Amino acid sequence: MKKDDFGFDTLLAHCGRLPANHSGTVNTPVYRASTILFPNLAALEAKESARLRYGRRGTPTTHALEDAICALEGSDRALATPSGVSAISVVLMSYAEPGAHFLMTDSVYGPARKFCESTLKKFGIETTYYDPTIGVDIESLIRPNTRLVWMESPGSQTFEVQDVTAIAEVARRRGIVSAIDNTWSGGYFCQPISQGVDISVQAGTKYISGHSDLMLGTIACREAEYERLRETYLRFGLCIGSDDAFLALRGLRTIGVRMVQHHANGLEIANWLSQQEEVLRVMHPALPDDPGHDLWRRHFTGASGLFGFVMRAVDRAALARMFDSFTLFGMGSSWGGFESLMVPSNPSVYRTATTWAPGGQTVRIHVGLENPGDLIREIRDGFNRLK
Numbered sequence: 001m002k003k004d005d006f007g008f009d010t011l012l013a014h015c016g017r018l019p020a021n022h023s024g025t026v027n028t029p030v031y032r033a034s035t036i037l038f039p040n041l042a043a044l045e046a047k048e049s050a051r052l053r054y055g056r057r058g059t060p061t062t063h064a065l066e067d068a069i070c071a072l073e074g075s076d077r078a079l080a081t082p083s084g085v086s087a088i089s090v091v092l093m094s095y096a097e098p099g100a101h102f103l104m105t106d107s108v109y110g111p112a113r114k115f116c117e118s119t120l121k122k123f124g125i126e127t128t129y130y131d132p133t134i135g136v137d138i139e140s141l142i143r144p145n146t147r148l149v150w151m152e153s154p155g156s157q158t159f160e161v162q163d164v165t166a167i168a169e170v171a172r173r174r175g176i177v178s179a180i181d182n183t184w185s186g187g188y189f190c191q192p193i194s195q196g197v198d199i200s201v202q203a204g205t206k207y208i209s210g211h212s213d214l215m216l217g218t219i220a221c222r223e224a225e226y227e228r229l230r231e232t233y234l235r236f237g238l239c240i241g242s243d244d245a246f247l248a249l250r251g252l253r254t255i256g257v258r259m260v261q262h263h264a265n266g267l268e269i270a271n272w273l274s275q276q277e278e279v280l281r282v283m284h285p286a287l288p289d290d291p292g293h294d295l296w297r298r299h300f301t302g303a304s305g306l307f308g309f310v311m312r313a314v315d316r317a318a319l320a321r322m323f324d325s326f327t328l329f330g331m332g333s334s335w336g337g338f339e340s341l342m343v344p345s346n347p348s349v350y351r352t353a354t355t356w357a358p359g360g361q362t363v364r365i366h367v368g369l370e371n372p373g374d375l376i377r378e379i380r381d382g383f384n385r386l387k
């Protein structure tokens with residue numbers, strides 16, 4: 001399908017599948033494969049250029065997912081990895097070389113920072129963390145050996161929106177590759193590659209899956225970066241199972257309707273929270289008084305269900321009273337599923353370029369697809385238990 005000829009939702013319903021190639025089945029079937037047989041010697045000898053050659057190199061199911069990711073992200077190419085973290089590590093490793101320097105937002109997802117500080121540091125790669133709101137001033141941090149600028153917008157703990165177009169433009173002008181963690185938008189509300197970024201990574205575990213039952217990472221990129229990324233991917237022997245690719249494709253078919261509902265539900269709850277006396281601040285870029293609101297309007301077509309708020313400091317026992325009796329809000333890692341989650345968080349501990357001192361307890365909330373009124377009642381009861 002030519003992407004310019006169709007609307008986004010049409011594209012997402014039809015991308016990455018060719019029923020005529022699979023006995024007419026609407027969905028690309030699960031191909032479980034390691035060995036793939038070639039019919040004759042000539043075909044065997046030509047396998048270097050064949051898309052299908054060995055299970056680790058992909059199956060029709062995983063290829064279908066990669067094609068669909070290209071449609072979602074508006075990218076030339078895509079790779080599917082076993083988790084969001086592996087997608088991040090592949091990108092970082094691809095631009096690592098002795099003496100290289102990376103720039104990374106201070107709001108970055110924790111394990112990405114750990115990869116720089118543990119793995120890459122050992123090999124002589126230095127990372128500078130920058131204020132997520134730095135914008136064009138990123139230029140002042142660029143060194144002759146800077147190879148990569150990493151963004152995450154909004155940050156998935158503190159929700160600062162970055163000036164992605166400005167940072168990508170500076171990087172491009174200085175010949176530096178730019179990459180972003182696009183998990184928050186699901187790719188549905190933001191296509192960073194069309195905004196000048198070279199590589200867009202997602203934890204497909206979150207909104208692409210949408211059902212809290214799958215681990216997946218996605219790397220979408222421009223043609224110019226593909227071979228380098230693919231080389232790292234192949235050297236690490238990464239691949240995903242076709243069952244997981246099938247689940248990801250199934251989730252992707254409904255990402256549009258889910259994201260629209262996450263947006264509406266999340267905003268309703270963010271608005272309600274901002275009026276509660278227990279709440280000092282709500283970090284949700286679609287709220288007009290959020291510091292990132294103007295940038296969010298420029299770069300995103302909607303907001304996902306993940307945001308944060310700061311509540312008045314309470315002691316540990318009161319916090320446990322609030323959280324332990326929730327029945328709709330689950331407590332656990334991850335987000336992006338159909339169900340709501342809420343966890344206390346402490347972003348202060350890992351910041352190095354900026355400080356996070358909000359004057360109260362930071363909480364991260366993922367608003368799922370439940371009726372918002374039920375969720376509001378549950379939070380109100382939780383606040384009442386603080387007393």
Ligand SMILES: *Cc1c(COP(=O)(O)O)cnc(C)c1O
Pocket residue numbers: 083084085086109156181183184202203204205206215216217334
């Ligand atoms: C969850 C998450 C990841 C990592 O994804 P996994 O699939 O859990 O490895 C990366 N980035 C962000 C912003 C995330 O929230």
